[in-house]
Amino acid sequence: MPAHPKLATEFVKNKERAHWHDQSLWFVRSKRDAASQQIPEWELLREQASKIKSYTVSHLPDLLEDFEKNATAKGVHVHWARDAKEHNEIVHGILKQHEVTKVVKSKSMLTEECHLNPYLERHGIEVIDTDLGERIVQLQNKPPSHLVMPAIHIKKEEIGELFHEKLGTEKGATDPQYLTEAARQHLRQKFIGAEAGITGVNFAIAETGGFVVCTNEGNADLGTSLNKLHIACMGIEKLIPRANDLSVFLRLLARSATGQPITTYSSHFHGPAPRAEMHVVLLDNGRSEISGSDEFRRSLNCIRCAACMNTCPVYRRSGGYSYEATVPGPIGSTLSPSKDAKKYSSLPFACSLCGSCTDVCPVKIDLHHQLLTWRKEIRVRGLLPFSKRISMKMMGWMMQAPRLYRFVGKCARAIVPRLPRFLLYNRFNAWGKQRELPDFPKQSFREWMKKNHDNK
Amino acid sequence: MAPKVGLFIPCYIDQLYPQVGIATLKTLEHFGCDVEYPESQTCCGQPMANTGCTNDVGPLAKRFLDIFKSYDAVVCPSGSCVSMVKHHYDEYFTDNPEYEALKAKTFEFCEYLTNVLGIDKLAGRFPHKVGLHQSCHGLRELRLASASELRIEPFGPARALLESIDGVEVTTLKRPDECCGFGGTFAVAEEAVSCMMGEDRVSDHEQAGTEVLTALDMSCLMHMSGIIRRQQKPIRVMHISEIFAESL
Numbered sequence A: 001m002p003a004h005p006k007l008a009t010e011f012v013k014n015k016e017r018a019h020w021h022d023q024s025l026w027f028v029r030s031k032r033d034a035a036s037q038q039i040p041e042w043e044l045l046r047e048q049a050s051k052i053k054s055y056t057v058s059h060l061p062d063l064l065e066d067f068e069k070n071a072t073a074k075g076v077h078v079h080w081a082r083d084a085k086e087h088n089e090i091v092h093g094i095l096k097q098h099e100v101t102k103v104v105k106s107k108s109m110l111t112e113e114c115h116l117n118p119y120l121e122r123h124g125i126e127v128i129d130t131d132l133g134e135r136i137v138q139l140q141n142k143p144p145s146h147l148v149m150p151a152i153h154i155k156k157e158e159i160g161e162l163f164h165e166k167l168g169t170e171k172g173a174t175d176p177q178y179l180t181e182a183a184r185q186h187l188r189q190k191f192i193g194a195e196a197g198i199t200g201v202n203f204a205i206a207e208t209g210g211f212v213v214c215t216n217e218g219n220a221d222l223g224t225s226l227n228k229l230h231i232a233c234m235g236i237e238k239l240i241p242r243a244n245d246l247s248v249f250l251r252l253l254a255r256s257a258t259g260q261p262i263t264t265y266s267s268h269f270h271g272p273a274p275r276a277e278m279h280v281v282l283l284d285n286g287r288s289e290i291s292g293s294d295e296f297r298r299s300l301n302c303i304r305c306a307a308c309m310n311t312c313p314v315y316r317r318s319g320g321y322s323y324e325a326t327v328p329g330p331i332g333s334t335l336s337p338s339k340d341a342k343k344y345s346s347l348p349f350a351c352s353l354c355g356s357c358t359d360v361c362p363v364k365i366d367l368h369h370q371l372l373t374w375r376k377e378i379r380v381r382g383l384l385p386f387s388k389r390i391s392m393k394m395m396g397w398m399m400q401a402p403r404l405y406r407f408v409g410k411c412a413r414a415i416v417p418r419l420p421r422f423l424l425y426n427r428f429n430a431w432g433k434q435r436e437l438p439d440f441p442k443q444s445f446r447e448w449m450k451k452n453h454d455n456k
Numbered sequence B: 001m002a003p004k005v006g007l008f009i010p011c012y013i014d015q016l017y018p019q020v021g022i023a024t025l026k027t028l029e030h031f032g033c034d035v036e037y038p039e040s041q042t043c044c045g046q047p048m049a050n051t052g053c054t055n056d057v058g059p060l061a062k063r064f065l066d067i068f069k070s071y072d073a074v075v076c077p078s079g080s081c082v083s084m085v086k087h088h089y090d091e092y093f094t095d096n097p098e099y100e101a102l103k104a105k106t107f108e109f110c111e112y113l114t115n116v117l118g119i120d121k122l123a124g125r126f127p128h129k130v131g132l133h134q135s136c137h138g139l140r141e142l143r144l145a146s147a148s149e150l151r152i153e154p155f156g157p158a159r160a161l162l163e164s165i166d167g168v169e170v171t172t173l174k175r176p177d178e179c180c181g182f183g184g185t186f187a188v189a190e191e192a193v194s195c196m197m198g199e200d201r202v203s204d205h206e207q208a209g210t211e212v213l214t215a216l217d218m219s220c221l222m223h224m225s226g227i228i229r230r231q232q233k234p235i236r237v238m239h240i241s242e243i244f245a246e247s248l
């Protein structure tokens, strides 16, 4: 399993592309800054959102029960799924019951998490992602590389090429308007031909039993109103207690995500339309376990705005795929080890601990501290590479023995400056690949002090 | 009476950048501190802690407390190491009033000058375009300046001190406080990303016209200086204490 540094190195090799990726995302971060500046009470909102979410996560069982009761009263069928497998079986079961063979889906990272598309396809059901970015990566047979801009890593020339091949657009076309129009026409056919719509859920309201889906393309609306069957898939942490809380999150979500004041469409679903059916599938998939952990509980506050990715200097320069996880970036590096600490053991280290993610997060998740805690956890579980463990151990010993520390320092300062370059700069010295080592001074600060200060 | 300051010089400054320690000492003494450098100090344990090897940190944390507990203040020319002592030692001390006291009296060098000694102006002259690198730990852990992500009243005492020196012009960056990519063991474990981050920081400074690159942390500067020297860019690198000491 290639770990993060290896894939990141690959990504960075194409400098021009890595710069382009970094700059596209920085542009979004700058828009976010400008949008948050428009709101004087921004920090207050973050505080409120964080409190509401923390309350929700610690009262999850009760609130979920409320939600089920209230949703059922509105005529919604509520299902519970323990893991991805159960989730997919439930969705498939509903579709089978209605003899559905064609489904349109509006962007949902949860169904990505469960690998729902391949599952349904294996059972003879066509699933079309209707979010433009999501459709692009689907046509490429790839997962999204970002939470809210799934195709941010693909250049328009590549999209032109892909559309030419799959949708029959003109060869060499790169005009975004032309390409978008082609995708729209193609998707329209799919919308009309579909028999059911699947959506994600951004916020489910315990008090009312309703839920809200935020999109910029209106595709959730179209997919669900053209069809008599709507299946909404949500992680159990998507809950908020009251309808009143919604405004806090709607103000934060789009501003944090893209710098818009609000998403173009915030569609509210409170029960099925006449003669239609509405299902909600509630998925746990490890979430209740996280909610039981004092250290990592707060990561469930996440509203998936992706601001932490846009700000993360490592994500911007290594690309979403280097994380090899459904959710990349700082929040992905926090959530993924909970699923499989061994597989994702390099992710908490794919971080310079700059803390920008923590300050940008609209629900105040202390992301970089959680990543640090994960590093400890990885060491405790024996998943830290031997080389790291042993070098830190040796350093620890040396630092507990001041005389040894002084001696080693003295030797290094005497020897290193005399070494020929090839001994210092070779493939074992990762520091020296693109950087010079500092000049080793003749005397340490300590030695200087002894000579010049202490005997004054 | 002059405050008795325990000078905390991080291991890599002691070994590789003695001039930073000297400049810190000189500045503190200039402002009337009675500075002592406890001989037996080594390292705060940050590299081990950041690698997850927290069990190797415990003994160092206890040593640190023993060495420094008797001073009025502990001052260090590195925000990162200060943040280690103030924010990451808790797990090694339960209900230890001596540690609580240590936390409250440990300061980053510029923070000590401005917040404790109340200095807001430096005399002297340093006629250069200075680029200030906001080191992340000082910025977002110690809150020594306002971070660009937060909507709070902008502040930055270190920058103000720099600007108070005659002739200093602090350059304006496109990305005011992005990480330079050092990150301790990150610099080696994620070499490719780390160097690209460093390169980007350096070119932001280059475009802004920075002649002298400075920071409150020598570790970030070690990383960026490594890149500057490899690429032979015309930028001089100095720790902020060196600039202060030169303009006393």
Ligand code: SF4
Pocket: A256, A301, A302, A303, A304, A305, A306, A307, A308, A309, A331, A360, A361, A362, A363, A364, A365, A367
């Ligand atoms: S962790 Fe915070 S910033 Fe990152 S996606 Fe979740 S809510 Fe957004």
